[in-house]
Amino acid sequence: MCLAVPGKVIEIEDLPGMRMGRAAFGGIVKRVCLEYTPEVQVGDYVMVHVGFALSRVDEAEAARTYKLLEELNQLAELEIPDATSPPSGGQKE
């Protein structure tokens, strides 16, 4: 129910008293109310819930998180058992 889907804004129209637009979700294009996201420009991604854009997707933040997740693997591989450290709470996996 609190589902919000990322869509790419492809058109903005400023109607009297209401900022509307159209956003593409994969192959589907839907009308979206942009009244709560005045900063959004054509080409931006927005999170849309029941026809309303609730926030602009922060691309830099998305890329940063993604990179962090990629690097986790290297972090795990760096972990070489160290005979000098005290034993941890139990063997897992």
Add this chain to the structure above:
Amino acid sequence: MRYLDEYRNEQLAQNVLKEICRVQTKPWVLMEVCGGQTHTIVKYGLDHLLPSEIELVHGPGCPVCVTSLEMIDKAHAIAARPDVIFCSFGDMVRVPGSQVDLLILKSRGADVRIVYSPLDCLNIAKANPEKEVVFFAIGFETTAPANAMAVWRAKQEGIKNFSILVSHVLVPPAVASILESPLNRVQGFLGPGHVCAVMGYEEYEPISARFKVPIVITGFEPLDLLEGVLMVVRQLEAGKAEVENQYGRVVTREGNRRAQRLVNQVFEVGDQKWRGVGSIPKSGYKLRSEFREYDAERLFQIEQIDTQESTVCISGLVLQGVKKPHDCPAFGKECNPEHPLGATMVSAEGACAAYYLYGRHSQGHSQLVEVRSP
């Protein structure tokens, strides 16, 4: 990037899982707040990929589930009137009341329409001036800006034949109520990403501090949820209890101030009855008196409806993370999505319905079910 498929990457999921295994040393109980998160977890079998000492319990965050039976019966009483066009989100139309559901009413001739957005109701009202158009305004904070805008626009445009039946619920009082319960087992939360896209997460900070629980605002894709688990477990292992934001691409600390402003202009906070849980103080929205002409409850003066919930159903305990769906003797037997006995089976986002849908019929049934994308 499309901000969707990337967060379903199997290799990255393995990275996060490895890291969770690396940092976890003690058993922990975590709750995901949202029904949408529950759905992703059960659909992808994420809970079975985690170390067995990390238990995920499922929270109260499905608004369709927690809408009280009285309110559903009221909706049906209004929808059955010949002078009414009753509009609803699709999730609500198959939810049974004491007698019928909205689809049954439609088959008997009632004008029931499924809308994509509450704004659609305003066009329906303009096109049908001889009818009363009523929208079933349910939801958490995520949906409140849309419902508030519909009422606000109706007033601006002078639309007189539109009203909403309000059953709005708020997340922070429910989280606090779970933590206050003597039965509580939850040690950390995956917070509601889209609720916080609207509200920000400042209001979770006092809860985290007061109950000494980590709360990590988390998204809805498999990688989001796994990273959320990792962040909560890291805090728990380090003895920390803070609010952190996993879902930074969508959520900021202050949220969407414009949306909050309009919600506060149209709604005020009031007590709310949650199906399966009972009344929680200051846990819902009501229309402010300036907008009472749009209040369907007042307009149609539906009398108090007495309802009887199942005595077998344990959905209240499931919603609070105390029990799992398969702990219930009725689960999958007399209670199923076709004939739900209680809150957590009525919507696909309810924990019981998700367990039923993905074949979780008993404890330890850890087979991963192959699923198609919706």
